[in-house]
Each structure stands twice: as structure tokens, then as C-alpha cells.
Amino acid sequence: MSWILAFVGFALLIILHEFGHFAAAKAVGMRVERFSLFFGPLLVKWKRGETEYGVGPIPLGGYVKISGMNPNEELPPEIAPRAYYRQAVWKRIVVIAAGPAMNVLIAFVLLVGLLTIQGQAKTNNRVDAIQKGAPAAAALRLDDRVVAVDGRRGDPAVLREAIGSHRCAGTPKQGCRATTPAQVTVERDGRLEQLTITPRYDREAKRMLLGFQFGASYVPMDVGPAASRSVTYMWDVTKLTVDRITALVYDSQARKEVSGVVGSYEVTRQSFAADDIQRAVLILALISLSLAIINLFPFLPLDGGHIFWAVAEKIRGRPISFRLLEQASVVGFVLVIMIFAIGLTNDIGRLAGDGFQTVR
Numbered sequence: 001m002s003w004i005l006a007f008v009g010f011a012l013l014i015i016l017h018e019f020g021h022f023a024a025a026k027a028v029g030m031r032v033e034r035f036s037l038f039f040g041p042l043l044v045k046w047k048r049g050e051t052e053y054g055v056g057p058i059p060l061g062g063y064v065k066i067s068g069m070n071p072n073e074e075l076p077p078e079i080a081p082r083a084y085y086r087q088a089v090w091k092r093i094v095v096i097a098a099g100p101a102m103n104v105l106i107a108f109v110l111l112v113g114l115l116t117i118q119g120q121a122k123t124n125n126r127v128d129a130i131q132k133g134a135p136a137a138a139a140l141r142l143d144d145r146v147v148a149v150d151g152r153r154g155d156p157a158v159l160r161e162a163i164g165s166h167r168c169a170g171t172p173k174q175g176c177r178a179t180t181p182a183q184v185t186v187e188r189d190g191r192l193e194q195l196t197i198t199p200r201y202d203r204e205a206k207r208m209l210l211g212f213q214f215g216a217s218y219v220p221m222d223v224g225p226a227a228s229r230s231v232t233y234m235w236d237v238t239k240l241t242v243d244r245i246t247a248l249v250y251d252s253q254a255r256k257e258v259s260g261v262v263g264s265y266e267v268t269r270q271s272f273a274a275d276d277i278q279r280a281v282l283i284l285a286l287i288s289l290s291l292a293i294i295n296l297f298p299f300l301p302l303d304g305g306h307i308f309w310a311v312a313e314k315i316r317g318r319p320i321s322f323r324l325l326e327q328a329s330v331v332g333f334v335l336v337i338m339i340f341a342i343g344l345t346n347d348i349g350r351l352a353g354d355g356f357q358t359v360r
Helices: 002-027 089-117 157-165 223-247 252-257 261-273 279-293 302-317 322-354
Strands: 030-041 044-048 051-055 057-064 120-130 146-151 180-190 191-197 199-204 205-211 211-218
Touching: 002 030, 002 057, 002 089, 002 279, 057 322, 089 223, 089 279, 089 302, 120 157, 157 205, 223 279, 302 322
Parallel strands: 030 051
Antiparallel strands: 030 057, 044 051, 120 146, 120 211, 146 180, 180 191, 199 205
């Protein structure tokens, strides 16, 4: 069932993204020839009005075909006035931006829904998950309450700081052990116990970890604060995503951290399989937002590329050469394929290795 739920979640993100383009094109008077879920020769198709609807065999996206997306396309006289490149620049920008805008709206609605229904997470000192093979695995137990680390008491932030104060010898490297162990006091079955656990350095977290996750309780929020919190969170994710995508050019570690469609799907599926519906919905919200951000990068054939060249045409005062657009599309397509290949390679490596860890 988890496979089906994850697939349906991804399919809905694609359908709604393309529906954004579709609805905007219809609204401004463009002629939509086809609305397709997935790529390849249509396995199932039907026609309603002037638009053909269908489902392809390759589940890697979808598309809306609008008449006249190629300015050299020959169209019957009755259709030509409604062609994409016959429309005002603002109409083209609205149609192209509607897809990413739909993904942003989906992410916002899902996040606001989570915060108002489930509530905002507030961490507590209870051990909620332990990472397999981590230092904590041999000492901590689920539902232990961490009272202190090295004698320091406080909330999870204080305890994380105490764990992070330990250091490896020399420059920290992935998996290196601290030179001194952490003295962890836990409450277990009503009794206090003293545990000795040596932290390890985690390159991704950029700090020393014991390898367990604190529990959380949830405090429901009103719609107003939930909306404000969602916008702030989405902005933080946007900045981080842009930073990570940009870092692919010069940072080999950033390239190792990229995940693709397979990884995103598998983490979502694992959340459904663990009956963690809230986490699955959060992941889908983040994927939806990421789709919007990546699609807005100014490279053809991405949506951002179409918007960039439409704005360039407006500034220039006359149409851009289609030959130049084709050349720009080749460059953009290569960049997109490179990112896709990096993500897919990493996903395959994770599947063949320790898998996708949904807790840390």
C-alpha cells in the first residue's frame, strides 16, 4: 500500500503543476492541444472539446501542449491567433509561472494544514528513535528520558550543545570518534542510569552526534500563526535549496548530498509504510516546493527559462530569435540532465548501501 500511496502523492503533484499551466492557458485564451500525465506514447487518451487528455507510460513528469509553442509552427488561420507566441508577453509569463505557483500553493496548504491539525512540533527529552549502527544504539533504549550530558541539564538544545562540545583528534572527518566520551544520564524505568557513549562526527550535520532522535509533542496553531510560520519555513527552504543547487558547481560534497526522484519517492514510501502520515505529507510539501524552485531556474526547457526569455523579449522590444532559443535549450537540457544524473547515481548508491535513513 505504501508504494501506491507514494505514487499517488507524486502523481498529484505532477497533475496539479500541469493543471496550473492548463488553467492559466485557458484563462488567457490560448489553445491547449493536449494535457498528459507522464511521458511517451499515450496508453489511454480521450478528447473533450479541443483538448486531448491522456496518460503515458513513463512516470517522470507530465506536460501541457499549447498551440504555437514553436513560433515556426504552421497553424490553420482559425487557430493561429490563439497560438502561444502570438500572445502578449505578460500572458505567456502568467501561463508559464502558473505551474510553479501551483506547487508553491500546494506546499503552503499542506504546511498550514499540518500546523493547524497536528500542531507545531516541540521537542522533549525522550528518546524517540535510534539510528542503526550509531554509538547510541549500544547504550540507549527507546523511551529513555535524557536527563543530562556531562552533568549539564536542560532541553534538547542544551543537551545537543553538550554532545557537540566533544571533538575528534585533528580535523574532523566523517565517522571519526571523539577523544573523550560523553557521560549521559538517563531516566529508565523510574531509575537514573549513567551511560558512557562516545560521539561520532557527522559531516552532513557538521557536528558530533550520538545517533538518536529526541521525541516531540505537538501544539496546535491557529490558521494565522500557522500561515506565517509556513511562509517563513518555505523561505528558509528556498534559500537552502538555491544554495545547494548553486554549490553543485564547485562543491563535491554538495553533489554527494543531492537526491533525485527515486530518493524522494523512497523516503515518502517509507513514511507511509511506517504509518507516519504527517511526515509523508511534510515530505510531499517539501518536494512540491522544491519542484517550484528548481523549475524557476532561468534555463530552458525549465519554466524559469521561458520566463527569462519572455522578459528579455519585453526589454528588447522585439521577439528573440528561435535559433537562439534552441541553442539555449540545448545548454539548459544538458544542465538538467546532469543534475538528474547526479541525483539518480546517489539514489542508486543509497539503495545499494544503507538505504535512505528517515531518522538520524
